[in-house]
Amino acid sequence: MELNPVQHDALVELLNIGFGRAGASLSKLTQQRVLLDVPTVAIHPVTHLTQSLGKLVNDRVASVHQVFSGPVAGDALLILDPLAAATLTELLTDVPSLSEELDPSSREVFTEVGNILLNACIGTFGNMLGVPVSFSVPDVDVSEVHTVLDRMLDSGDAFRYALIVTAGFRLRSSAVTGYVVIVLTVQSLKRLLDAVDRWQQTQ
Amino acid sequence: MSHRILVVDDSGLARRRARGILESAGFEVIEAEDGMAALERYFVDKPAVVLLDLVMKGMYGLEVLTKLREMDPAAKVIVVSADVQTSSHELVAQGGAAGFLVKPVDANEVLTLVRATLGA
Numbered sequence: 001m002e003l004n005p006v007q008h009d010a011l012v013e014l015l016n017i018g019f020g021r022a023g024a025s026l027s028k029l030t031q032q033r034v035l036l037d038v039p040t041v042a043i044h045p046v047t048h049l050t051q052s053l054g055k056l057v058n059d060r061v062a063s064v065h066q067v068f069s070g071p072v073a074g075d076a077l078l079i080l081d082p083l084a085a086a087t088l089t090e091l092l093t094d095v096p097s098l099s100e101e102l103d104p105s106s107r108e109v110f111t112e113v114g115n116i117l118l119n120a121c122i123g124t125f126g127n128m129l130g131v132p133v134s135f136s137v138p139d140v141d142v143s144e145v146h147t148v149l150d151r152m153l154d155s156g157d158a159f160r161y162a163l164i165v166t167a168g169f170r171l172r173s174s175a176v177t178g179y180v181v182i183v184l185t186v187q188s189l190k191r192l193l194d195a196v197d198r199w200q201q202t203q
Numbered sequence: 204m205s206h207r208i209l210v211v212d213d214s215g216l217a218r219r220r221a222r223g224i225l226e227s228a229g230f231e232v233i234e235a236e237d238g239m240a241a242l243e244r245y246f247v248d249k250p251a252v253v254l255l256d257l258v259m260k261g262m263y264g265l266e267v268l269t270k271l272r273e274m275d276p277a278a279k280v281i282v283v284s285a286d287v288q289t290s291s292h293e294l295v296a297q298g299g300a301a302g303f304l305v306k307p308v309d310a311n312e313v314l315t316l317v318r319a320t321l322g323a
Contacts, residue, residue, distance in 0.1 A: 021287065029307045092216070105215075112214040115258070116306050119285035132290035137213070137260050 001043055001161060001186065007193055008041065010200040011163075014125055015039040019167045019180075022120035029113065030091040030171060037168035046153055046160045046183060050146045053164075056179055057081060062102060063148045064114025067136040068122060072129075072192045074160075074184040075152050076122055078114045082142055084176040085110050091174060101142055111140045121167075121180060129195040152183065161189050206321055207231045209250035211241040211267065212283070213259040217306065221254055221283070224310045225317070238262025242270060245278070252320050254313075255300075257284035257291070268298045279320050283308060 003011065016039060023034040044052055062085035064078045080088065082102065089106040090096055092113070102110060115138045126133045141148055153160070163182040170177050184192060208230050210221045215236075222232045233248050235241035238261055245253065253271065257264035264282060271278040282295045285306040292303050301320040304312060 025285075025307055028309065108214060109216045112216045112306075115214070116285040119306075120287055123285075123287035123291075126288050126290075132288055135258050135286065137258055 001189060003041070003043055003193070006200060007196055010196045010203075011041045012039055014128055014196070014199070015041060015121075015165055015167060017128065018121040018124040019169070021124045022117045022167075023169055025116050025120045026113070026169065026171075029116065030088070032091065032171045032174065035170045037170075039165055039167040042164050043189070044162050044164055046149075046162050049149055049153075049162045049164070049181070049183075052162070053079070053145050053149070053179075053181065057145060059144050060142070061145050061148060062086075062110060062140070062142045064111055064118065064138050064140050065148070065152055066115065066118050066138045068133040069136075070126075070131065070133040072126075072131050072133065072184065072188045072195070074182055074188055076118045077148070077152060077181040077183070078117055078178055079145075079148075079181065080176065080178040084178065085142075087174050088113060088171075088176050091171070091176075102140070107140045111138050114138050114140065117178075118180070122182070129192070129199050131192070131195050160185050163189070163192075205229050205231045206251040207233060207248060208317065209233050209235060209241065209244055209248065209253045211235045211238070211253060211259075211264075212256040213237060214256070217256065217283070220308075221313070224308075224313050227310070228314050230317070238264070238267040238270075241267055242274075245271060246274070251279065252301075252317055253278065253280045254283050254304075254317075255280050257282060257286055257295075265294060265298060268295065268300055272299045279323070281316055281320060283313075 023036045027034040062082045089109040281302045283304045302316045
């Protein structure tokens, strides 16, 4: 399954808007200017996900995972380097985070940040495409990339695709860069692309 | 007399932020970290306004809103959620909430809506 150039352009535009919203939320939370990279989007079978993410992040990551359901259903994952996650929680609490493992208090803060960012991104996406989604309670994890992905992909069918969105964001005065990954079933991906086709025809 | 506000959220960070905003304006704050606890606290402590998260473990916020309004049709509930979707805002309005605030919230918008809700 591949994106045609029109779908690719439309998805990047939608992601730009969704990530703009997420960036504004992060800026409001941290009181810092947030720099957003232009999102890149690609579709890979989930079996290639570990390899694709390995080019972007170190082996060990901090992640927030949320399942979303509705006509387009899937998994959303926010991934940061553990040190970046600790820095992010420090920015919100003014309390030094002493460990890359994130103590319970830091995990709580990171979970809420992930919840806000993933909702801003995917919720905006859903709004614009007219595809409402419901979110699960977020889970936080600090482990190797392959462990995070194995846990996320464990429960579903194997014939899934990852819409890999490398939407990097950086806080101007802090070394915090993160990525969002969206994993969809084949059926959901098809519905999403149909919605994208309808949306771009109205633009 | 200071009004009592019930903050319902499974995130400790969100509860602390709401408490800080509300207490600085002179409100009394009580907390619940899930839907069941929220229903209990509502009927024991009789808060003037409830700030309610949507996505929580156990009972979802929409269900809590429905139960609160079934048991007390005059319950004043403001939903505070990261959910930016128009469809969610419509569901919350249909459920009888007095308002919807999108996280992250700022102090002014919280206080303005809480005061307006108290005056309604």
